[in-house]
Structures are given as structure tokens and as C-alpha cells.
Amino acid sequence: MLRHLICLGLLGLSPVVHADDADAGRAWQAGDHHVHSEWxxxxxxxxxxxxxxxxxxSPYTRSHNARQALRHGLAWMVHTDHGGPGHSRVTQEHAWPALEQARRDVPSLIQFNGMEFDVPGAEHASLVIAPGKHERDELVEIEHRFSRNEPVDGIARDDGQTMIDALARMRTLPxxxxxxxxxxxxxxxGVGAWGEVEPTELRAWHDTAPRVLVGxxxxxxxxxxxxxxGLYRNAAAPTFGGFDQMTTQIGGVWDTLLAEGRRFWITASSDSHENLRDGGRDYDPGEYSKTYVxxxxxxxxxxxxxxxxxxxAVTGDVIDAxxxxxxxxxxxxxxxxxxxxLTIPAGTTMRIELRVRQPARPNHHGEHPSLAQLELIVGTSGEDGTPRMQSRRWTTGTWRTDGPWRIVTWDLPVPARGAFVRARGSNTLETTPIADVPGEDPWRDLWFYSNPVFVDTGDQASETH
Known part of the structure; x- marks a missing residue:
């Protein structure tokens, strides 16, 4: 269903009111959904x-992480300690009181209860609990019943059906x-040679609980x-511009899921355990990566x-709106x-407009990175189920400028089977992100990726998931 939304985010300024009452008071809220603590x-x-x-x-208290998140410009954060044998008891007796303390210590930061869930039959996922009076008990129950590493009695739980059962339970919660x-x-x-997470699993999880497993x-x-x-240790399967290959490859896994009509989103996170300045290998929440909502x-x-x-999703504060x-x-x-x-007939001309804002303040490396390129990407479902992709790039001097905003537009006909539209950009001139190599300075290789807008022709051929 189309909601008439026009996105005019002004981070740090007064909220903008829109024609749609549901959108009133919204602005860009930066956050991080993957942060570890001493628990x-x-x-x-x-x-x-x-x-x-x-x-x-991790050596840090949850209050410390919350303070660092606020210092680096975040409005929200999810506490996501990982599990282990009997860890649900740690969650109940220690991590939950630590979250309550962090909320008292840093009340201006919105803090969610969560964990890095040990996915049965796979690897890890950030689990974010909806706020409310049952948020402690819901997390403890999910971890105790379904987390892969929770059992202390040697009973195996590392199977795909347990993950399906977990999602089926989660979708029933109020x-x-x-x-x-x-x-x-x-x-x-390797590239396209999957390990513990396969596209077929992503589909199965999303099919089971599309409002829970969302990206x-x-x-x-x-x-x-x-x-x-990124601790992507296999040189044959690295990150590309700091992003996962499932995201960066045009026509790859993410685009295939979108072409199937799935509402499947991407984020950026810190996975912070210990900061580089303290001898660790991470950045603080918000220091390098942000997810703007x-x-x-x-x-x-x-x-x-x-x-x-x-x-x-963005790295290095190359944009902030x-x-x-x-x-x-x-x-x-x-x-x-x-x-x-947006529902419009096939063949109708659609206009795509991308506006991005360069921050006024330096990033947390003390720099003002400049955008070198913007790219619009359009995909549609092919007859054989594979996505059909087209894209268009702009570089410095070829886009419109309005103060801190960089603006591009593209008019093109709506494909017969509908479409999705997404955007990305970088401070590099790489036509597609190249493989990251040892010794690379991440502050020289910054990217942003938007989530998609969908176009439906109203025909059965373009019905969405």
C-alpha cells in the first residue's frame, strides 16, 4: 500500500512535519544494532x-557503550551480547540489570534489549526485543529455548528446524x-561460494517470519x-568497500531477494567488542558505521x-541524510x-530523485570526506526469476548542488514486472566496490547504501512478497 511520504530528513534540527500524519515529527535517527559488553x-x-x-x-560496561554511542552521534543502540552454555541465566541476572543501569546512566540514548543470537544451523543474528514490560522475559525465553549454544546437557541444537521453530515462536509475540x-x-x-549462511536459508527464515527476520x-x-x-578472514571472500558481497554485487543475492518482492533490508553496525585505542580491533558504536532510521x-x-x-547504511559519515x-x-x-x-502502470515514466547531504561537521577521524560518485540502481524480475539490472552513475560536477545537498534525477519507463530502486555512493571512483585487502585504510574507502523503493504495476506478475 502506498503511503504518500516525502522524506525531508534534517538530522539535528527541528523535526519536519509532512502531509502524511504518520510521518509527522520524524527525522533521521542514527543508531547501531550490534554492540557487545562485559556480558x-x-x-x-x-x-x-x-x-x-x-x-x-569485551571489557566495557553497558553504560560505557551507551556513553560512547551518544558521543559519536547516535540516538539509539541495541545491546547484543552473545550467548553460550546457560547464558540465558547471565542475561536474566546480570545483563538485564546492566541495561536498566545504562538506561538510568544515559537516559538520552534509546537503548534496546537484545542479543547476538547463536542461529541454529547457521551463525549469528542481531535479535532486537520490542520495548515493554515483558522485554526481559521474552529475551530469556528465546535464548533459553532456541539459541544454538545455550544447552548445558550436550543435547545438539545446531539444526535448521530449530531456527524455523524460533522464528515461528517470535512471530506470535504481541x-x-x-x-x-x-x-x-x-x-x-569465495565469491558466491557460501558458508554457514546461504541464500536458501535467508528465504526460509524470511518466509517463516517476514516481520521478524527482516534483513x-x-x-x-x-x-x-x-x-x-570485517574479520572476513578468507582472502577469497573479503568485504568489498567494507560491505558484504551479498550487498555489493549488482544483481547478486540482495538484488535477487528484492526482485522476488521480498521486503529485505540492510544495515551497518560496529560489532564493537574492544576499541582500537584500547588494543582491540573495533570502532565504538557510531564512530565509523551508522544505520540511519x-x-x-x-x-x-x-x-x-x-x-x-x-x-x-553509511560508513565514515560520508553523508548524514x-x-x-x-x-x-x-x-x-x-x-x-x-x-x-508506488503502484503505477507498466511503461509509465517514473522519476527517481536522490538527494544526499554532506555533513557540516568532520567525521570521527577529523576529516570532511567528499563524495566522488552517486549511483542509482534499478532492478526487476526476469522471466527466469533472476534480476534484470540497470544503473546510472554521476560524478562530481555532473550532479546538482544545493548547499550541502547533492541531487540527481533519472526518468525511465516502469518495467513490465515492476521494479525496485536503490542508491549508493562513495568517496572513491570505483565503479563497483573492489575487494578489500590487508592494510587498507577504511577511512579512505567510504560508502553509503540506501534501502529500496518498490514500484508495482498492479499486475499479478509484479505482486510482492
Missing amino acids: SVDWDRTTTPPTPIRGGD APPLMFVNHPSRTAT MEGAPGHQATRTER WARRDARDILDGLRHGRMF LELTVSATGRDSRTATLGDT
Whole structure:
């Protein structure tokens, strides 16, 4: 269903009111859904059951992480400590009180309860619990019943059906949680040679709970690791411009999912364990990677924006606001933006407009990165089910400038089977992101990716998932 939204984000300024009441008061809210604390414990396995060792995989308190997130310009953050044998008890007795303390210590930061869920039959995902009086107990129950590494009695839980059962349970909750697959290609053995996360699994999970399993990290964390950017350790399957290959390849996994009509979104996160300045391999929440959500400064509306794709992912603060709209030309004034669907007949000319804003302040490396290129990407479903892609690039001097805004437009006919439209850009001139190599400086290789706008022709051939 089309919502008449025109995205005019002004980060840090007064909220903009729009014609659609549902959009009133929204602005760009930067955040991070993947942050570890001292309750990502290590384990003494000489005891039965294993004994948790506080601070084993991160030295920081949750209050410390919240302060760092606020310092680096975030409005919201999800606490996502990983599990282990019997970790649900750690969640209940230690991590939850630590979250309550962090909320008292840093009240101006919206903080979600969550965890890095050990996905049965796969790897990891950020689990974000909807705020409310049951948020502690819901997380404890999900972790205790379904997390891959939770059992302390040797019973195997590393199977795909357990993940399906977990999602089936989550979708029945009165306020369903959210889940984003973390670092999806980290265990790949090559480009298109998948490891512990396969496209068929993404489809199965999304089919089971499309309002819960809503996307994946487009840009994984651990970006400060110079030897293996993102901790993608296999040189044959690296990140590309800091983003996962499932996202960066035009016509690849992400585009295939979108061409199938799936509302499947991407994010960027820090996966922060220990900061580079303290001898670690990570950046703080918001220091390098941000996910901007178009929402009111309210936990429920931010969750709604994450669920419905009103967001873009960016590294190095190369931009801090984005407007991507698709509109019908002529007398038809209908417009759709991120996460929305515009219904117009096939063959009708659609106008795509991208506006991005360069920040006034330096990034957290003390620099003002300049955009070198913008790209609009349009996909549609082919007869054989594979996406048919077209794109158009602009470089400095070929776009319009309006103060800090860079603006491009593209008019083209609506494909017979409908379409999706997304955007990306960079401070590099790489026509497509190239493979990251050891020693690369991540601050020289910055990208943003928008989530898509969908175009539906109203025909059965272009019905969406």
C-alpha cells in the first residue's frame, strides 16, 4: 500500500512535519544494532556446567557503550551480547540489570534489549526485543529455548528446524522482535561460494517470519581490523568497500531477494567488542558505521522504521541524510520513498530523485570526506526469476548542488514486472566496490547504501512478497 511520504530528513534540527500524519515529527535517527559488553562472557569449561567469566570478550560496561554511542552521534543502540552454555541465566541476572543501569546512566540514548543470537544451523543474528514490560522475559525465553549454544546437557541444537521453530515462536509475540543476520558472508569460501549462511536459508527464515527476520548487515562490524576488514578472514571472500558481497554485487543475492518482492533490508553496525585505542580491533558504536532510521525519537517508531526499511547504511559519515523518492510523472503526484511501494502502470515514466547531504561537521577521524560518485540502481524480475539490472552513475560536477545537498534525477519507463530502486555512493571512483585487502585504510574507502523503493504495476506478475 502506498503511503504518500516525502522524506525531508534534517538530522539535528527541528523535526519536519509532512502531509502524511504518520510521518509527522520524524527525522533521521542514527543508531547501531550490534554492540557487545562485559556480558559477552568467556567460559571456564573445567566446571560442569561451564562457569561464565565476566568481561571475557569485551571489557566495557553497558553504560560505557551507551556513553560512547551518544558521543559519536547516535540516538539509539541495541545491546547484543552473545550467548553460550546457560547464558540465558547471565542475561536474566546480570545483563538485564546492566541495561536498566545504562538506561538510568544515559537516559538520552534509546537503548534496546537484545542479543547476538547463536542461529541454529547457521551463525549469528542481531535479535532486537520490542520495548515493554515483558522485554526481559521474552529475551530469556528465546535464548533459553532456541539459541544454538545455550544447552548445558550436550543435547545438539545446531539444526535448521530449530531456527524455523524460533522464528515461528517470535512471530506470535504481541510485539514481535526484529532480527538482522550478522556478517552473512564471513564464512564464505569465495565469491558466491557460501558458508554457514546461504541464500536458501535467508528465504526460509524470511518466509517463516517476514516481520521478524527482516534483513542483514550490509556492512559488518570490525571495520578497524586492518589485516582482515570485517574479520572476513578468507582472502577469497573479503568485504568489498567494507560491505558484504551479498550487498555489493549488482544483481547478486540482495538484488535477487528484492526482485522476488521480498521486503529485505540492510544495515551497518560496529560489532564493537574492544576499541582500537584500547588494543582491540573495533570502532565504538557510531564512530565509523551508522544505520540511519527515519523515525521519531521514540523506541517504538525506531523499531517500526527498522521493520519497514525506512533506513540507510553509511560508513565514515560520508553523508548524514538521504532522500530517495520515486514518483509518477505528469499529473499524477504520487510519491514513494524508502521501504514504500508506488503502484503505477507498466511503461509509465517514473522519476527517481536522490538527494544526499554532506555533513557540516568532520567525521570521527577529523576529516570532511567528499563524495566522488552517486549511483542509482534499478532492478526487476526476469522471466527466469533472476534480476534484470540497470544503473546510472554521476560524478562530481555532473550532479546538482544545493548547499550541502547533492541531487540527481533519472526518468525511465516502469518495467513490465515492476521494479525496485536503490542508491549508493562513495568517496572513491570505483565503479563497483573492489575487494578489500590487508592494510587498507577504511577511512579512505567510504560508502553509503540506501534501502529500496518498490514500484508495482498492479499486475499479478509484479505482486510482492
